[in-house]
Amino acid sequence: MPFLFRAKLIGLITLFWAVFIFGFGSGVFFHKTQLPPVPIGGVVNQELDRPGNVDFSLFWDAWRVLQEKYPQTLNPQEMVYGAISGMVKSLGDPYTVFLAPDQAEIFNADMEGEFEGVGMEIGIKKERLQIIAPLENTPAQRAGLRSGDKIIKIDDKETFDMALDEAVMLIRGAKGSQVKLTVFRSSWEEPKEFTIVRDVIKVPSLSWELKDGSIAYVKLYQFSQKAGEDFVQAAQEIINSPAQAIILDLRDNPGGYLEIAQDLAGWFLPRGQMVTIEESAKGDRKEYKAQGPASLAPYPIVAIINQGTASASEILVGALRDNRGVKLIGETSFGKGSVQEMQKLKGGSFLKVTVANWLTPNGELIAQKGLEPDVKVEWSDEDFDSGKDPQLEKALEMARNLR
Numbered sequence: 001m002p003f004l005f006r007a008k009l010i011g012l013i014t015l016f017w018a019v020f021i022f023g024f025g026s027g028v029f030f031h032k033t034q035l036p037p038v039p040i041g042g043v044v045n046q047e048l049d050r051p052g053n054v055d056f057s058l059f060w061d062a063w064r065v066l067q068e069k070y071p072q073t074l075n076p077q078e079m080v081y082g083a084i085s086g087m088v089k090s091l092g093d094p095y096t097v098f099l100a101p102d103q104a105e106i107f108n109a110d111m112e113g114e115f116e117g118v119g120m121e122i123g124i125k126k127e128r129l130q131i132i133a134p135l136e137n138t139p140a141q142r143a144g145l146r147s148g149d150k151i152i153k154i155d156d157k158e159t160f161d162m163a164l165d166e167a168v169m170l171i172r173g174a175k176g177s178q179v180k181l182t183v184f185r186s187s188w189e190e191p192k193e194f195t196i197v198r199d200v201i202k203v204p205s206l207s208w209e210l211k212d213g214s215i216a217y218v219k220l221y222q223f224s225q226k227a228g229e230d231f232v233q234a235a236q237e238i239i240n241s242p243a244q245a246i247i248l249d250l251r252d253n254p255g256g257y258l259e260i261a262q263d264l265a266g267w268f269l270p271r272g273q274m275v276t277i278e279e280s281a282k283g284d285r286k287e288y289k290a291q292g293p294a295s296l297a298p299y300p301i302v303a304i305i306n307q308g309t310a311s312a313s314e315i316l317v318g319a320l321r322d323n324r325g326v327k328l329i330g331e332t333s334f335g336k337g338s339v340q341e342m343q344k345l346k347g348g349s350f351l352k353v354t355v356a357n358w359l360t361p362n363g364e365l366i367a368q369k370g371l372e373p374d375v376k377v378e379w380s381d382e383d384f385d386s387g388k389d390p391q392l393e394k395a396l397e398m399a400r401n402l403r
Contacts, residue, residue, distance in 0.1 A: 223256025255311030266292020337366025
């Protein structure tokens with residue numbers, strides 16, 4: 001699937017690249033003597049469309065010093081990428097990121113749903129590198145990693161204050177190679193080590209099955225274009241089945257495209273009902289409403305969420321809760337409620353920039369705090385190890401009473 005230029009992205013959290021800090025200033029002094037202006041080699045279009053109120057002399061002075069003094073061969077293009085990354089990093093927003101061409105290729109592969117690695121979404125929350133969601137049927141999931149786990153080390157490198165892009169590149173790798181993760185879970189007394197063999201990761205879109213003969217259990221893994229296409233087929237199959245109620249499982253779903261979340265909401269909500277509200281920094285609001293066939297609107301629904309339920313997932317369950325009173329079961333969601341747009345730049349690079357925040361139809365801000373479940377059900381290590389799923393069991397219990 002090609003990039004959807006300017007499409008609003010509300011995941012995937014793995015590639016919220018953190019980058020080095022860089023600040024532009026207004027002059028530099030060396031031994032109390034201002035450096036004279038000199039031609040800068042290796043760079044073209046140095047002064048085109050320069051903002052009139054910004055003094056870039058510090059940048060160019062630093063550039064000249066590096067060219068004159070640094071003993072190793074410089075790569076001007078990589079230096080430019082680093083400067084842009086630092087400028088973006090100075091905003092303090094982990095979701096506004098610059099993607100150099102090689103990083104953009106990785107991002108595109110992730111959105112296509114196939115890449116090599118261990119198969120998990122990671123992010124930085126409360127200043128710690130955290131597993132947002134181990135993906136279905138991947139080395140990370142099979143190793144027993146869970147949403148909310150803190151990654152303390154990657155091989156022998158401490159992750160404290162590690163940039164997210166560095167963590168991503170350290171964890172990813174070729175099929176058959178190994179990576180050692182030192183992980184801490186809140187229920188453990190000490191961190192544990194996991195040695196994981198990387199593999200080709202194919203992210204599924206969704207699956208569904210009938211439970212108890214009349215409850216459609218729908219597991220949605222991401223909000224990709226393929227997920228939107230596959231949901232159309234699944235919805236038709238559910239309509240033609242004996243299903244009388246639906247369980248929507250959005251655990252460990254890190255998000256994807258807004259348009260897909262809006263499309264899916266249109267199957268559950270009457271046309272014209274609010275799905276989400278986009279609020280800009282200036283307070284301007286744009287409303288997104290259901291536009292689908294509402295073919296699943298007659299079915300009673302319960303939804304399951306956890307710490308890995310993020311962005312598009314939160315938008316969908318927020319819309320179902322506010323419009324239909326759908327009960328949420330499980331744990332507090334991640335709280336990724338900002339809007340990013342992908343801007344294509346020269347040379348195959350991209351800028352993913354935050355432009356607004358998401359609100360639920362009732363005006364609740366999703367960012368940071370997430371959505372609270374109506375029925376809190378934890379999934380303990382003992383349950384996990386023994387194959388029990390108390391969250392799903394509770395959802396089934398509630399769905400039986402809704403038929």
